[in-house]
Amino acid sequence: MITADKFLIPARELGFNFFTGTPCSYLKPFINYVIDTDGFDFVDSVNEGDAIAIAAGATVGGKRAVVMFQNSGLGNAVNPITSLTYTFNIPVMIITTLRGEPGGPADEPQHELMGQITTAMLETMRLKWAFFPQTEEEVAPALKAADEYMKKHNQPFVFVMRKDDIAEYKLQKKPAASKKDFSITHTDHFELDYKARTTRTPVLEVLQKSVALSAAVIATTGKTGREFYEVGDQKNQLYMVGSMGCALAFGLGLAMVKPKLKVIVLDGDGALLMRTGSMATAGAYKPKNLVHILIDNEAHDSTGGQGTVTGGVSFGTIAAGFGYDKIYSTDRLEKFSEIVEEVKKNDVVTFVHMKTQKGSPEKLGRPKVTPAEVSVRFAEFVQSK
Ligand SMILES: Cc1ncc(C[n+]2csc(CCOP(=O)(O)OP(=O)(O)O)c2C)c(N)n1
Ligand SMILES: [Mg+2]
Structure with a gap:
């Protein structure tokens, strides 16, 4: 057993000072120490997968980040570990606890199987641990x-923490x-019939023309990233292939470590529904430079156009409930253009709900630049800001 500072202070000397995660009782003294101690940032993530994405965004922004969670939540993190940190070469440190350790102290039945397979899962994901x-x-x-491993391979490294590895530390x-005093008065401004709305590409064109290189833009998985690339490839654009729903968490991590850089997240309705919880984190931490734009075609357009359930969902009201400071909604391209001009000047966490119809240009290609190349180029861009 060691005290939290015995690990955390030397870790901070190596540059690891951005922490995020979802609690486990084994981690309590560790998290408490990080929260209490100057020189550490801690983001309380609602989900272990979001934590990986938040840490990835912070890492691309130039920080060294640590994700902490219970092994019960390793499953929640599998997708961004395999599609984001692996694919984009983003070295985050992960500390997972080992509830249900085989041969270890007696534990609850829900940890038994996960305890037996945790390290095998890490091996299967080819994670060094x-x-x-x-x-x-x-x-x-x-x-x-x-x-050394993280620097050499640009990949995560995992520590597996057992019961009583860290001595008690009480939060101060x-x-x-x-x-x-909640009184939410958000009103949506949608007027058009579904078929009268614009498709996605004109929305991306308007945005790119207006933003140019003045912000970092993260485009969600599927056709949004592909169309954005077709509109014009730029070094300030990150096409998040895979990691569905993680664009906001990634943008949040980046926005928090680069407060002078405007960070724009282009989300999809299916993706946002998959990880809506990250809106709570955005609304709670309120990075003033974060703009979250939802392109809502009420469909999983990229996988064949199957309907999502967003026809009756007021995301603006949800954003208000989660604490976003400024909220816009429209289904008109001209209005969207005006909104983009305005949000460029805003200095508060902002949500834009843009309703579109589904549909893409025929023969839509895929980015010719690889995620690993995008990652390097994008990191250079954001770190120069
Ligand atoms: C975790 C995960 N589940 C499913 C998929 C497959 N998938 C890729 S894009 C997509 C649809 C995304 O829908 P939405 O966010 O609304 O974007 P749109 O396709 O409408 O642009 C799906 C289901 C995936 N990439 N990752
Ligand atoms: Mg959609």
Whole structure:
């Protein structure tokens, strides 16, 4: 057993000062210490997969990030580990606990199977891992191995933390007071019939023309990224192939570590429904430079146009409920253009709900630039800001 500072202070000396994750009782002293101690940032993520994406965004922004979670949530993180950090070469440190450790202390039945397969799952995902150091002497070599592996391979490194690896640490900081006066008065401004709405490409053209190189733009998986690439490939654009629903969490991580850079996330309705919880994190942490634009065609257009359930969903009301400061909605391209001009000047976390119809240009291609190339180019762009 070690105290949290024995690992965290040397980790911070190596540059690991951005932490995110979803709690586990084993992690309590660790998270508490990070929250209490100057020189660490902590983002409380609603989901382990979102935590991976938040950390990935922070890493691309130039930070070294650590994700902490319970092994129960490893499943929630599989998709962004395989499609985001692996595919885009983003080295985040992951600390997963090992509830239900085989041969370990008695644990709850829900941890039994996951405890038996946790390290096998890490191996299957081809993740380099080691047990979390249990003595002070083990800390320096463990961190050195992780640091060197991450730098050499640009891939995550995982520590597996067992029960009582970290000594008790009581949280000193008081949590923020809860809000009591909710009165949400958001009104959507949708006028057109479905078929009278624009398709996606003109929306992307308007946005790109207006934004040019003044912001980092993250385009969600599927046809949004593909069409955005066709509209014109630029170094400030990241096409998030895969990791459906992670665009907002990634943009949030980036926006938090690059407060002077405007970060625009282009989301899809299917993707946002998959990970709506990340809106709560965006609304709570309120990065002033974050603009979240939803292109809502009420369909999984990229996979054949199957309907989503967003025909009756007021995302603007949801965004207001989650604490976004400025909210726009429209189904008209001219209005969208005006909104983009306005949000460029806004200095608050912003949500834009743009209704479109489904449909793409015929013979839509795929980005010829690889995710690994996009990652390097995009990181250079954002880190120069
Ligand atoms: C985790 C995950 N599940 C499913 C898919 C397959 N998939 C790719 S794009 C897509 C539809 C996305 O819908 P939406 O966000 O509304 O974007 P649109 O296709 O309408 O532009 C789906 C289901 C995936 N890439 N990842
Ligand atoms: Mg859609």
